[in-house]
Amino acid sequence: xxxxxxxxxxxxxxxxxxxxxxxxxxxxxxxxxxxxxxxxxxxxxxxxxxxxxxxxxxxxxxxxxxxxxxxxxxxxxxxxxxxxxxxxxxxxxxxxxxxxxxxxxxxxxxxxxxxxxxxxxxxxxxxxxxxxxxxxxxxxxxxxxxxxxxxxxxxxxxxxxxxxxxxxxxxxxxxxxxxxxxxxxxxxxxxxxxxxxxxxxxxxxxxxxxxxxxxxxxxxxxxxxxxxxxxxxxxxxxxxxxxxxxxxxxxxxxxxxxxxxxxxxxxxxxxxxxxxxxxxxxxxxxxxxxxxxxxxxxx
Amino acid sequence: xxxxxxxxxxxxxxxxxxxxxxxxxxxxxxxxxxxxxxxxxxxxxxxxxxxxxxxxxxxxxxxxxxxxxxxxxxxxxxxxxxxxxxxxxxxxxxxxxxxxxxxxxxxxxxxxxxxxxxxxxxxxxxxxxxxxxxxxxxxxxxxxxxxxxxxxxxxxxxxxxxxxxxxxxxxxxxxxxxxxxxxxxxxxxxxxxxxxxxxxxxxxxxxxxxxxxxxxxxxxxxxxxxxxxxxxxxxxxxxxxxxxxxxxxxxxxxxxxxxxxxxxxxxxxxxxxxxxxxxxxxxxxxxxxxxxxxxxxxxxxxxxxxxxxxxxxxxxxxxxxxxxxxxxxxxxxxxxxxxxxxxxxxxxxxxxxxxxxxxxxxxxxxxxxxxxxxxxxxxxxxxxxxxxxxxxxxxxxxxxxxxxxxxxxxxxxxxxxxxxxxxxxxxxxxxxxxxxxxxxxxxxxxxxxxxxxxxxxxxxxxxxxxxxxxxxxxxxxxxxxxxxxxxxxxxxxxxxxxxxxxxxxxxxxxxxxxxxxxxxxxxxxxxxxxxxxxxxxxxxxxxxxxxxxxxxxxxxxxxxxxxxxxxxxxxxxxxxxxxxxxxxxxxxxxxxxxxxxxxxxxxxxxxxxxxx
Numbered sequence: 028x029x030x031x032x033x034x035x036x037x038x039x040x041x042x043x044x045x046x047x048x049x050x051x052x053x054x055x056x057x058x059x060x061x062x063x064x065x066x067x068x069x070x071x072x073x074x075x076x077x078x079x080x081x082x083x084x085x086x087x088x089x090x091x092x093x094x095x096x097x098x099x100x101x102x103x104x105x106x107x108x109x110x111x112x113x114x115x116x117x118x119x120x121x122x123x124x125x126x127x128x129x130x131x132x133x134x135x136x137x138x139x140x141x142x143x144x145x146x147x148x149x150x151x152x153x154x155x156x157x158x159x160x161x162x163x164x165x166x167x168x169x170x171x172x173x174x175x176x177x178x179x180x181x182x183x184x185x186x187x188x189x190x191x192x193x194x195x196x197x198x199x200x201x202x203x204x205x206x207x208x209x210x211x212x213x214x215x216x217x218x219x220x221x222x223x224x225x226x227x228x229x230x231x232x233x234x235x236x237x238x239x240x241x242x243x244x245x246x247x248x249x250x251x252x253x254x255x256x257x258x259x260x261x262x263x264x265x266x267x268x269x270x271x272x273x274x275x276x277x278x279x280x281x282x283x284x285x286x287x288x289x290x291x292x293x294x295x296x297x298x299x300x301x302x303x304x305x306x307x308x309x310x311x312x313x314x315x316x317x318x319x320x321x322x323x324x325x326x
Numbered sequence: 327x328x329x330x331x332x333x334x335x336x337x338x339x340x341x342x343x344x345x346x347x348x349x350x351x352x353x354x355x356x357x358x359x360x361x362x363x364x365x366x367x368x369x370x371x372x373x374x375x376x377x378x379x380x381x382x383x384x385x386x387x388x389x390x391x392x393x394x395x396x397x398x399x400x401x402x403x404x405x406x407x408x409x410x411x412x413x414x415x416x417x418x419x420x421x422x423x424x425x426x427x428x429x430x431x432x433x434x435x436x437x438x439x440x441x442x443x444x445x446x447x448x449x450x451x452x453x454x455x456x457x458x459x460x461x462x463x464x465x466x467x468x469x470x471x472x473x474x475x476x477x478x479x480x481x482x483x484x485x486x487x488x489x490x491x492x493x494x495x496x497x498x499x500x501x502x503x504x505x506x507x508x509x510x511x512x513x514x515x516x517x518x519x520x521x522x523x524x525x526x527x528x529x530x531x532x533x534x535x536x537x538x539x540x541x542x543x544x545x546x547x548x549x550x551x552x553x554x555x556x557x558x559x560x561x562x563x564x565x566x567x568x569x570x571x572x573x574x575x576x577x578x579x580x581x582x583x584x585x586x587x588x589x590x591x592x593x594x595x596x597x598x599x600x601x602x603x604x605x606x607x608x609x610x611x612x613x614x615x616x617x618x619x620x621x622x623x624x625x626x627x628x629x630x631x632x633x634x635x636x637x638x639x640x641x642x643x644x645x646x647x648x649x650x651x652x653x654x655x656x657x658x659x660x661x662x663x664x665x666x667x668x669x670x671x672x673x674x675x676x677x678x679x680x681x682x683x684x685x686x687x688x689x690x691x692x693x694x695x696x697x698x699x700x701x702x703x704x705x706x707x708x709x710x711x712x713x714x715x716x717x718x719x720x721x722x723x724x725x726x727x728x729x730x731x732x733x734x735x736x737x738x739x740x741x742x743x744x745x746x747x748x749x750x751x752x753x754x755x756x757x758x759x760x761x762x763x764x765x766x767x768x769x770x771x772x773x774x775x776x777x778x779x780x781x782x783x784x785x786x787x788x789x790x791x792x793x794x795x796x797x798x799x800x801x802x803x804x805x806x807x808x809x810x811x812x813x814x815x816x817x818x819x820x821x822x823x824x825x826x827x828x829x830x831x832x833x834x835x836x837x838x839x840x841x842x843x844x845x846x847x848x849x850x851x852x853x854x855x856x857x858x859x860x861x862x863x864x865x866x867x868x869x870x871x872x873x874x875x876x877x878x879x880x881x882x883x884x885x886x887x888x889x890x891x892x893x894x895x896x897x898x899x900x901x902x903x904x905x906x907x908x909x910x911x912x913x914x915x916x917x918x919x920x921x922x923x924x925x926x927x928x929x930x931x932x933x934x935x936x937x938x
Contacts, residue, residue: 218706219711221666221671221705222711222772224671225703226698226725226728226775227698228695229728232728237713241713
């Protein structure tokens with residue numbers, strides 16, 4: 028009886044300090060003003076991307092024939108001004124932000140799922156399998172990605188978002204797989220993995236219970252750094268005309284159009300570019316700090 | 327700057343004097359006092375041993391006196407070197423003093439030598455900087471220095487890089503570097519901790535010789551009482567930043583006054599041989615290893631050629647149920663490989679491992695995994711052997727999840743609590759993560775993780791070498807209790823022969839993956855027949871300051887040969903003082919010697935009986 032009450036106490040104590048590393052990381056993150064600022068800004072940006080377009084009475088492809096290429100503040104209702112076709116830039120920037128975020132987060136998730144699975148299996152299995160899996164990654168790496176993207180765009184309907192996902196994911200998971208494999212190789216040599224083998228834990232269970240949880244820190248940090256990369260890559264593809272097509276907006280094609288009008292209508296460049304810069308700064312900042320906060324040696 | 331006033335007339339003049347000395351660190355948690363109220367004196371030609379456990383502030387005191395503290399550290403009090411107040415000197419004056427008048431040796435020679443410079447370049451740099459010597463003169467002096475620290479083949483070593491040297495040679499090079507500018511005072515901070523016991527003895531013997539030859543003042547900072555017993559005239563004991571005892575070596579080591587010192591001395595003293603019945607030879611073997619060989623492929627050299635590293639060749643032994651066998655030898659001799667191969671954690675190249683008559687290699691993976699609850703292991707590094715993301719309780723429960731599926735969550739928790747109690751840990755610790763536990767606590771968790779499965783065979787791979795002295799004593803007591811209580815069969819790997827004598831009934835001595843000598847511990851320690859066993863036993867430092875200096879005089883030079891390119895015939899012959907032509911030509915047979923010993927040596931019959 029006494030034993031079981033003690034057991035309960037222990038279970039409760041365990042629940043209290045569960046995820047000790049993560050709790051500490053959160054405390055450390057919260058204690059930094061710059062982190063609080065960028066996290067706050069990120070929340071505001073996401074909220075704007077989701078809800079912002081509803082605040083304006085304009086639709087992203089609605090044309091205001093009376094007000095073509097108006098600067099911000101010139102006309103009531105067009106807070107960021109309008110473009111050459113008289114479309115509201117506030118709504119276009121925010122729907123562009125929404126699309127960029129969606130594409131980049133989905134592409135990051137895809138590349139993480141594929142990359143972590145692939146890398147962890149290759150690293151943990153080792154030997155021939157590892158050689159074979161990683162050499163095929165090398166081969167894919169060696170193909171110029173623009174070449175792949177151009178082929179994909181010619182195969183799939185133009186402007187389809189699927190092309191973007193596939194293109195971004197195809198590029199992203201290669202790096203993830205390499206990083207994860209390297210980490211797995213390092214983990215595999217650690218004593219606690221050998222201890223698990225000595226306990227008689229089956230290899231798949233070791234992978235799930237001991238390898239993957241210890242990869243999470245690396246993976247999360249890598250993900251926060253991948254999202255901005257994906258946004259930039261999407262912008263680049265759209266800029267080249269391979270990604271999101273008119274009339275739909277993404278930060279990339281807004282900037283592409285804005286760049287052409289830079290001298291006559293600078294606000295068309297400034298609005299989407301400012302949002303992109305702010306978003307990238309926030310994400311990079313969070314990623315860097317998260318990597319510090321999750322490093323046990325920093326405690 | 328060579329103007330520091332150092333007179334040389336008085337033989338035992340005071341060289342370094344600390345008065346009311348303390349070291350503090352300013353941290354986010356406030357002011358931390360690493361040492362306080364330290365008074366000590368070092369005279370020319372004398373050795374002061376500074377003893378204490380890790381965290382006692384031993385190193386910080388001297389780093390503080392030399393102005394080498396971290397940026398947030400601060401030294402206070404008085405520190406006079408040759409009449410000069412060190413704490414008032416600027417960084418330039420200190421630079422001129424360090425190296426020139428005070429030499430430093432650190433624990434790990436690999437990290438204290440600059441990796442991209444040759445040994446010669448590093449030695450000549452010191453000569454040229456501090457003594458303003460010309461390049462050829464500095465080079466000649468560097469060669470002389472290496473010869474003085476007994477580096478073999480000194481001329482070739484000058485053009486080698488630190489990574490090309492073995493650990494022992496590296497530490498010798500480090501000593502040469504510290505002495506390069508002919509300092510009056512040498513501070514050695516744990517100079518032997520990272521080394522094998524035989525190399526330890528060699529380095530200590532070297533320091534003793536140098537001290538005599540150069541009338542050098544020596545400060546030996548260590549946790550190893552055996553190290554100071556052979557060298558130090560005076561010893562001071564530090565605990566939690568305070569000087570708890572100070573006196574002559576004999577007074578401190580033989581008649582310690584403070585309870586803390588007494589505990590340290592008791593923990594270090596060579597323990598009595600294990601009491602208990604002598605092994606009954608007829609008992610059936612629980613674990614039998616037959617002609618086991620393990621080889622690793624190694625890539626090396628410019629062409630990255632594949633080479634074979636024969637880690638273990640033709641090792642056989644039988645271990646009866648409930649008995650203990652110690653695997654003994656220097657690092658790289660294959661003891662850990664043998665333990666892992668015996669547990670099938672490494673694939674053997676040839677040979678068999680039988681557990682209760684069943685060959686482990688014949689089992690399917692599933693059958694082997696099921697059997698693993700009987701065969702458990704405790705690792706050397708207690709922190710590294712625990713998953714950093716699992717609490718102590720989860721780690722202990724893991725084996726139960728595999729081997730006792732019938733247990734529900736509550737029953738598992740209870741078993742974990744029992745295991746914690748068995749190893750002397752409070753139940754609250756189950757919820758802690760490994761990094762929140764001390765080294766000793768982590769090792770207890772590791773033991774609990776093994777013991778919760780009620781194993782029949784327990785392999786201990788150097789379970790103490792990462793722990794402090796007093797913690798070691800606790801863990802030994804725990805292992806002794808568990809082994810006696812549960813009738814465990816114990817395979818114990820250690821380079822600490824004192825410990826082996828206390829814990830094990832049988833000993834197997836390995837060198838370069840081959841068996842050298844085996845037998846009952848009592849017989850083997852009383853009358854070692856193989857020259858290698860004798861060398862190992864001679865290297866164990868005694869904590870008796872009346873005996874240890876004499877023992878250091880008898881230390882022989884020599885390092886393990888490369889396992890990639892083992893010597894022909896008897897692998898030990900390159901170090902053996904008794905080697906003859908036959909030893910190079912023929913591998914010695916494994917033969918019985920006396921009642922309870924077996925060995926592989928051509929010449930054991932002709933050797934004089936040893937005096938242990």
